[in-house]
Amino acid sequence: MYYIHEFDPWKNRFCTCPKKYSLNPYTGCDHRCIYCYSTYIPDFYNCRRKKDLLKKIEKDLQKIPENSIISMSNSSDPYPTMERVYGDTRRVLKILKEYEMRVLIVTKGDTVKRDADILSEMRSVVTVTITTFRSEKLEPNAPSPEERINAIRILSDYGIPVGLRLDPVFLYLSDDYEKVIDESVKAGIKHVTSSTYKVKKDNWERFSRVYPEIARKTWDLYFKKGMKVGRSYYLPEDIRRDMMEKVKRICDNYGISFSTCRENLNMNSKSCDGSHLF
Ligand code: SF4
Numbered sequence: 535m536y537y538i539h540e541f542d543p544w545k546n547r548f549c550t551c552p553k554k555y556s557l558n559p560y561t562g563c564d565h566r567c568i569y570c571y572s573t574y575i576p577d578f579y580n581c582r583r584k585k586d587l588l589k590k591i592e593k594d595l596q597k598i599p600e601n602s603i604i605s606m607s608n609s610s611d612p613y614p615t616m617e618r619v620y621g622d623t624r625r626v627l628k629i630l631k632e633y634e635m636r637v638l639i640v641t642k643g644d645t646v647k648r649d650a651d652i653l654s655e656m657r658s659v660v661t662v663t664i665t666t667f668r669s670e671k672l673e674p675n676a677p678s679p680e681e682r683i684n685a686i687r688i689l690s691d692y693g694i695p696v697g698l699r700l701d702p703v704f705l706y707l708s709d710d711y712e713k714v715i716d717e718s719v720k721a722g723i724k725h726v727t728s729s730t731y732k733v734k735k736d737n738w739e740r741f742s743r744v745y746p747e748i749a750r751k752t753w754d755l756y757f758k759k760g761m762k763v764g765r766s767y768y769l770p771e772d773i774r775r776d777m778m779e780k781v782k783r784i785c786d787n788y789g790i791s792f793s794t795c796r797e798n799l800n801m802n803s804k805s806c807d808g809s810h811l812f
Pocket residue numbers: 563564565566567569570571572609610611642676
């Protein structure tokens with residue numbers, strides 16, 4: 535296989551995703567989120583196009599069953615800035631439609647709204663990530679949360695099932711997620727997936743530079759009292775449970791489904807990734 539691979543989130547033992555495939559139309563991502571989990575890939579913030587993308591994807595698709603779930607994207611974003619110019623993701627969607635695949639989009643790129651026409655004609659679910667409305671320091675080059683809310687509204691108006699990824703949530707920093715969920719529900723989301731910030735060596739360096747005070751307050755919790763899963767440092771379970779329960783309560787009040795991602799807290803009401811919305 536060239537560009538489509540079985541989804542395997544760094545062999546994380548807490549992953550509860552259904553069987554699906556992963557496809558990243560671009561290498562790297564220029565949204566430059568400081569907490570990004572994918573920056574182990576060299577020169578990651580320098581987004582680049584893939585060689586022979588469409589030809590190789592067609593070859594890969596011949597090897598996987600029809601109606602498989604193709605998740606775009608798990609270690610990049612299918613709508614980086616250059617997608618507005620090159621349209622590679624749009625072309626990929628057209629091929630996936632031809633091969634009758636189900637597509638699960640995960641994005642912060644509001645350009646996804648441009649593709650509402652294709653997405654509404656195939657089996658698709660879109661999950662839009664919004665962590666906070668004050669995202670300038672966390673996601674310095676991503677479209678604004680307001681633009682993402684607008685994309686949710688447009689996709690929902692087309693009848694496409696849309697979920698929110700409130701992901702990650704930060705201890706001592708995330709304080710407006712009630713508003714994020716509220717605005718997203720008004721725009722049309724049907725589901726929320728959430729998770730707490732997991733520290734990796736490189737994202738911690740960036741996070742500590744931008745939020746030194748919060749890093750100082752949470753260092754002990756991550757590196758002494760929390761636990762290590764693979765290469766990620768987790769907050770202690772009682773703290774993570776408390777954070778996720780607060781988010782769940784808000785979702786319950788709105789009557790929408792809620793799940794966590796790689797938390798091992800047994801709180802998921804439906805699929806962890808929004809795939810129950812297909
Ligand atoms: S949008 Fe996703 S892949 Fe891109 S920098 Fe942010 S976290 Fe990383």
